[in-house]
Amino acid sequence: MDTAGYFIMFLIGLIGAFFSGLLGIGGAIINYPLLLYVPDLLQVGNFTPKEVSGISMFQVFFSSLAGVLAYKKHSKTAESLMHKGLISNMGVSILIGSLAGSISSKYLPSETINIIYGVLAVIAVIMMMVPNRGSREAVELQEISYNPATASVAALLVGILSGIVGAGGSFILIPIMLTILKIPTRVTVASSLAIVFISAIGGVSGKLIGGGIPLLPTIFAVLGSVLGAPMGTRVSRLLNVTSLRVGLAVLIAATAIKIWWGIIA
Numbered sequence: 001m002d003t004a005g006y007f008i009m010f011l012i013g014l015i016g017a018f019f020s021g022l023l024g025i026g027g028a029i030i031n032y033p034l035l036l037y038v039p040d041l042l043q044v045g046n047f048t049p050k051e052v053s054g055i056s057m058f059q060v061f062f063s064s065l066a067g068v069l070a071y072k073k074h075s076k077t078a079e080s081l082m083h084k085g086l087i088s089n090m091g092v093s094i095l096i097g098s099l100a101g102s103i104s105s106k107y108l109p110s111e112t113i114n115i116i117y118g119v120l121a122v123i124a125v126i127m128m129m130v131p132n133r134g135s136r137e138a139v140e141l142q143e144i145s146y147n148p149a150t151a152s153v154a155a156l157l158v159g160i161l162s163g164i165v166g167a168g169g170s171f172i173l174i175p176i177m178l179t180i181l182k183i184p185t186r187v188t189v190a191s192s193l194a195i196v197f198i199s200a201i202g203g204v205s206g207k208l209i210g211g212g213i214p215l216l217p218t219i220f221a222v223l224g225s226v227l228g229a230p231m232g233t234r235v236s237r238l239l240n241v242t243s244l245r246v247g248l249a250v251l252i253a254a255t256a257i258k259i260w261w262g263i264i265a
C-alpha cells in the first residue's frame with residue numbers, strides 16, 4: 001500500500017468513527033463495509049474479511065478507550081452510574097466470548113465472516129429503528145435488579161459474534177440491556193461503555209494471538225477513528241440526528257443486501 005492508500009485508510013477511520021460518534025452506534029458496523037469495499041474500489045488496496053475484522057477490532061479498542069476517558073472527564077456522575085455488578089457479570093462473559101470469537105475468526109472461511117456481518121447488519125438496522133425502552137427515571141444502583149444468567153449468556157453470545165467480525169457489540173448490547181434486562185437508560189449508557197471496552201480487550205488480544213494484522217493500514221485507520229469519534233459526538237449535540245439514523249440504516253441495509261447477494265450468487 002502506498003501513501004494514497006494510507007491516506008484513504010485514515011479517511012475511512014475518520015468517517016466511520018465520526019458517524020459512530022454522531023449517531024451513537026458501534027463503529028464496526030460502519031467500518032466493516034468501508035474497509036472491505038472502499039480500498040478495493042479506489043484501487044489502493046485489498047483486504048480479506050479476516051484482515052478487515054482485525055483492523056476494525058483495533059479501531060474499536062482505541063475508540064472505546066477514548067469514549068470511556070471522555071465520558072468520565074465530561075460527566076461528573078459517570079462513575080456513580082456505572083453498575084459494577086452488571087459490568088463484572090457481563091464483562092467477564094463478553095471478554096471470554098470476544099476472545100474466543102476473535103481467535104476463531106482466523107480459522108473461519110471469509111464467506112462465514114461475511115455471513116456473520118450480514119446477520120449483525122440486519123440486526124443493527126432493526127435495532128436502529130426500534131425506540132429504546134429503558135426507563136429514564138433516576139434509580140439507585142442498589143435498587144436495580146436483573147437476571148444474572150440472562151445477562152451472562154447474552155454477553156457471551158454478543159462477544160463471540162462481535163469478536164469474529166471485529167466489533168465491540170454495543171449496537172446489540174445496549175438494546176439487550178434496555179429491553180431484556182430492563183436497565184435504566186442512563187445506567188445502560190454508562191455501564192455499556194465499560195463492557196464494550198472489556199469486549200475490545202478480548203477482541204484485540206485474540207487478533208494479536210491469531211496474527212495476520214496489516215500493521216500500517218491499521219495504524220492509519222486507528223488514527224482517523226480516534227480523531228473522528230469526538231468530532232461526531234460534538235456535532236451530534238447540534239443536530240437532530242433522527243433522519244441521519246434512518247439514512248445510515250438504509251446504507252447498512254444496502255451493504256447487507258450486497259453481502260448476502262454475493263454469498264447467494
